Amino acid sequence: MEITNSKVKELSKNKTKEKAVEWIKGNFVIIAFICLFVYASFASPAFLTVNNIKTVLLQNSIYAICAIGMLFIVITGGIDLSVGSYICVCVCFTAGFIQDGKGIWAIVFVAILSILFGTISGVLVAYAKVAPFIATLAMTTILKGVAYMYQVGQNRRIDGTFWPIFIQGNVLGIPTPVFILIVVSAIAIFILKKTKYGRGIYAIGGNAETARLAGINVKVYLVCTYALGGFLFGLAGMILAGRLSMGTATVGEGYELDAIASVVVGGATLAGGVGSIPKTIIGAFLMGILMNIMNLMGIASYPQMILKGVIIVIAVLANRES
Amino acid sequence: MALLSIIAAQKGDDFVSDKYAVDMKNIVKKFSGVTVLDEVNLQVKQGEIHALIGENGAGKSTLMNILSGGFSHHAYEGEVYIEGRKTKMNTPKDANGEGIVMVHQELALIPELTVAENMFLGNLPIKNSGIDWKKVYTESENILKKLALEINVRTKVKYLSIGQQQLVEIAKAIMLGGRIMILDEPTAPLTGREIEVLFNILRELKNRGITIIYISHRLEEIFELTDRITVMRDGKKIVTVSTDQITQEKLVSYMIGRDMQDYYPDTETVAGNTILEIQNYYVEHPVYQGKNIVDNVNMQFKKGEIVGISGLLGAGRTELMSSVAGVYRKKGHGIVKLDGKVIEFKNARRAIQNGIGYVTEDRKGNGLIVSKSIIFNTTLASLDKIKKHRCLNQKVEAGFVKELADKLGIKTTDIRNKVSSLSGGNQQKVVLAKWILTTPKILILDEPTRGVDVGAKYEIYSIMKELAKEGVSIIMISSDLPEIIGMSDRVYIMHEGRVTGQLLKQELSEEKIMKYATGTVAQ
Numbered sequence: 001m002e003i004t005n006s007k008v009k010e011l012s013k014n015k016t017k018e019k020a021v022e023w024i025k026g027n028f029v030i031i032a033f034i035c036l037f038v039y040a041s042f043a044s045p046a047f048l049t050v051n052n053i054k055t056v057l058l059q060n061s062i063y064a065i066c067a068i069g070m071l072f073i074v075i076t077g078g079i080d081l082s083v084g085s086y087i088c089v090c091v092c093f094t095a096g097f098i099q100d101g102k103g104i105w106a107i108v109f110v111a112i113l114s115i116l117f118g119t120i121s122g123v124l125v126a127y128a129k130v131a132p133f134i135a136t137l138a139m140t141t142i143l144k145g146v147a148y149m150y151q152v153g154q155n156r157r158i159d160g161t162f163w164p165i166f167i168q169g170n171v172l173g174i175p176t177p178v179f180i181l182i183v184v185s186a187i188a189i190f191i192l193k194k195t196k197y198g199r200g201i202y203a204i205g206g207n208a209e210t211a212r213l214a215g216i217n218v219k220v221y222l223v224c225t226y227a228l229g230g231f232l233f234g235l236a237g238m239i240l241a242g243r244l245s246m247g248t249a250t251v252g253e254g255y256e257l258d259a260i261a262s263v264v265v266g267g268a269t270l271a272g273g274v275g276s277i278p279k280t281i282i283g284a285f286l287m288g289i290l291m292n293i294m295n296l297m298g299i300a301s302y303p304q305m306i307l308k309g310v311i312i313v314i315a316v317l318a319n320r321e322s
Numbered sequence: 323m324a325l326l327s328i329i330a331a332q333k334g335d336d337f338v339s340d341k342y343a344v345d346m347k348n349i350v351k352k353f354s355g356v357t358v359l360d361e362v363n364l365q366v367k368q369g370e371i372h373a374l375i376g377e378n379g380a381g382k383s384t385l386m387n388i389l390s391g392g393f394s395h396h397a398y399e400g401e402v403y404i405e406g407r408k409t410k411m412n413t414p415k416d417a418n419g420e421g422i423v424m425v426h427q428e429l430a431l432i433p434e435l436t437v438a439e440n441m442f443l444g445n446l447p448i449k450n451s452g453i454d455w456k457k458v459y460t461e462s463e464n465i466l467k468k469l470a471l472e473i474n475v476r477t478k479v480k481y482l483s484i485g486q487q488q489l490v491e492i493a494k495a496i497m498l499g500g501r502i503m504i505l506d507e508p509t510a511p512l513t514g515r516e517i518e519v520l521f522n523i524l525r526e527l528k529n530r531g532i533t534i535i536y537i538s539h540r541l542e543e544i545f546e547l548t549d550r551i552t553v554m555r556d557g558k559k560i561v562t563v564s565t566d567q568i569t570q571e572k573l574v575s576y577m578i579g580r581d582m583q584d585y586y587p588d589t590e591t592v593a594g595n596t597i598l599e600i601q602n603y604y605v606e607h608p609v610y611q612g613k614n615i616v617d618n619v620n621m622q623f624k625k626g627e628i629v630g631i632s633g634l635l636g637a638g639r640t641e642l643m644s645s646v647a648g649v650y651r652k653k654g655h656g657i658v659k660l661d662g663k664v665i666e667f668k669n670a671r672r673a674i675q676n677g678i679g680y681v682t683e684d685r686k687g688n689g690l691i692v693s694k695s696i697i698f699n700t701t702l703a704s705l706d707k708i709k710k711h712r713c714l715n716q717k718v719e720a721g722f723v724k725e726l727a728d729k730l731g732i733k734t735t736d737i738r739n740k741v742s743s744l745s746g747g748n749q750q751k752v753v754l755a756k757w758i759l760t761t762p763k764i765l766i767l768d769e770p771t772r773g774v775d776v777g778a779k780y781e782i783y784s785i786m787k788e789l790a791k792e793g794v795s796i797i798m799i800s801s802d803l804p805e806i807i808g809m810s811d812r813v814y815i816m817h818e819g820r821v822t823g824q825l826l827k828q829e830l831s832e833e834k835i836m837k838y839a840t841g842t843v844a845q
Contacts, residue, residue, distance in 0.1 A: 190713075193714070193716075194713040194714050195713070195714065196705045196706070196714065198714075199698075199702075199705055199714060200705075202694070202698070203691060203694075203698075203702055206691035206693055206694050207688065207690075207691040207692075209687070209688040210688050210689065210690060210691050210702070211691075211702070212649070212669075212670060213649055213670050213680065213682065213688055213689075214670065214674075214702040214703035214756070215669075215670045215671035215673075215674040215675075215703055216671075216702075217671060273691065273693055273694070274693070
C-alpha cells in the first residue's frame, strides 16, 4: 500500500511537473517578455520613461502589423519573403500619389495595389503550385523593381499633407500607428477565432489534404491569405510613408526577417497549423524592446545582431514540441 | 549442390542442410506486443520458383523483410539458414552479401540517372582515381544482353516504363551476385505483354539455378509460373505444397478457413429505397496510360443498408469510391445518380453538401489533423453548423462535440486534448464523429477498423449499425473478410477494376468471396 501510495504521489508529481513545463513552453514568449521588461527597467533609467515607451510602441507598430500579416501566411504552412519590397513599393506609391494630388484616394489605391500583389503571390502558390519561398522571392525583386522604376530618383516629400499629419498625430489620445495596430489585431483575432476562414487556414497548415477532404476550399483560402498578408504589408508601408513624410525606395530592407522572427518567437512554427496573434505581437515587441535596451545601454549594433539571432534560436528551441 | 557443400564445409560449424537455398526456422516476430509471425517455417529449394501467398496482413511481407535483412536478427526469434549456413543479418546490405536481393513493389531506381548508372550505384568501379565509365557501360550492356532485354543503358530511368524499370532492378540484382531473389507483387503495375517478358526472364533465371520467391495475389500467375507454394494466414504458415498437386479452390480454402469471430453486433437493419446508383463507371489508372483502374462498374446502394466492397489490394475499390465522392485525383467517367438524379461531385465540398461522407483509409495521413484537438477535428467538415450570429461559437461547438464524444464513447479526459494523444480506436471514433456531424445520407468507410483494437472495433461496428438503422446508407470497403461477412447486408467483390461478383448476406462465405476476388470465377 505504501509503495502504491508513493508511486501515485510520484506519478502525480511527474504530471504536475509535466504540466508546468508545458505551460512554460506554451507561454514562453510572455514570460520572456516580462523578464526582459523588468530587466530593462533596472538596467537603464531611460527605459521606463513615457517618451521611451512611446518610441518603442511607435517604432514597433509597423513591425507588429507586418508580423500579423506574416502570421496568417505562416499558419497555412507558407512564408512571404517579399515584406520588405511591399514596404518599399508602398512607401513610394503613397508619397507619389499624394504628391500627384490624389488625396485620400492615394491610400485607397495603395491598399488595392497591395492586395493585388498579394493575390498574385497567392495564385502562384495555390494554383501554379510554386513553393511559397520561391513565389514570394520572385515577388521581392519584382516589387523592388517596380518601386525603383516609379521612384526614378525623384524627391517625393509630402511634408504638411494630410497623411503625415494623420500618422504623426493621435487617435483617441493614442499615437495613430499604435491605434491602427490595435484595430488590426482585434480584427485579426476575430478572423482567426470566429470565422470559417480562420479555422480553415489552421486546418490547411495542419494537414492540407485533410482540410480538402473536409470540404474546405484550400486554394481560395490560400489566395485570400496571401492577399490579406499583402494588404497588411502595404498598410505598414503606408504608415511608414506617413512617418517619414516622404517616398523613397531605400526603405524596407530586412522587414521580412523581423516579421518571421516575431512570428516564430511568438510560438508559431513554419510547418504551419499553429500561431496566435497576441503572442506574435508580444514577439514583435520583445524584439523591439531588446533592440531598445541595447541601444540605451550603448551596445554596438554588431553585437546586437548576434544577440538577436541567439534569441530567435532560443525561442525556436523552447517552442519545439517534445 | 556440390558447390554449396564446399561452401558449407568451408564455413565448418553451423552446417545443417544443403537441400535448401532458404531455410527459416521457427521465426517469431512481434510488433509492440502483437505477434505477427508465429513459429513460421519456410523452406525454399535451390533453383525453384516458390510462391508465397496469403491475405493482406498474413505476414508475408514481414517474413520477407526478415529474410532480406530489413530487421536486425535481434528483432526476431528463430534461425535463418541461407544455402545451409546459419546467418545473422542486420541490414539489407548483409542480406545482399548472402546473395539475397529483394525487388520491392516501390521501385528504388533513381529516375534522373541512366540505366547503367543505376545498376552500378554504390559500386562504381574506379580506375586511375576516376570512375571507369567504360566498364560501367560495357558491363551493364552485357548483363542486359544476357537477359535479352532491349534497353539502352544510356537512357535515363525516368523514360522507362514501370515494367522495364522492374527488369532493370532484376538485372541489377543479378549483377550484384544475387542468387536468391524476392519479388513482391511484381506484376501489379504491368501490362499483359510486360508480364510475359517478366515470366520468360524469371524462367530463364530459374534455369541458371537462381532461386526465386514470388509474392502474389494472382492465383492464375502462381499456377502458370511457380513450382511450389507456401500459404500463410494470420502470421502462421499453413502449408507448403507442390503447385501441380493442388487446385485453386483448395488453395483459397487454405488462405482463409478461419473461424468467424463472434463480435459483430446483431442490430437489425432494414434496407429502404435506392439512394445511390453508379452506372458504367470508369476511372483511368493514375500512372499507366490506357489502363483503367476502375473498369465499367455498376453498383446500387439503398438507405439503411450496409454494403461491403471486398477485393484484394489494387482491385480499384478505393479509387472507385473516392472518385464517386469527388476526392480522387483522376476524374471518373460514367453516371452517378443520387436519389434518382444524375449528379457529379466536383470536390469534397459538393459531396458533403449532398450528404456524402467519405472516411479515408489513411487516418493519420488525411483523416485527421493529429496536431489539433478533438474539437477542432470533429467540427472541421461542418463549421456552418456551429455558427451563432454568423460567427463560429466555441460554446455551441463544445456542446456538439461533447455530445458526440459521449455517444460514440471517445475516451479522453478533455475534448480539447490533441488527437495525437488518443489510441487508434479513439482516433477513428473522432473521424466518425466528424462525418456524423455532417449528417450524411451516405457514409463511405474505407478500412474503418484498420489499426483498431478488438474492443474499439466492436464499438465502431455498433456505430455503423446504428447509423444504418437511422437510414444512412453505409458503404464499407474492407480487406478484412470476417468483417465484410459479419457486417454486410450485401457485398460487391472487385478484381482488377471490375465487379466480379455480388453476394447477399445469406450467401456470404470467405471461400466465395476469395474466388471472386482472385478472379477465379466471375458472375
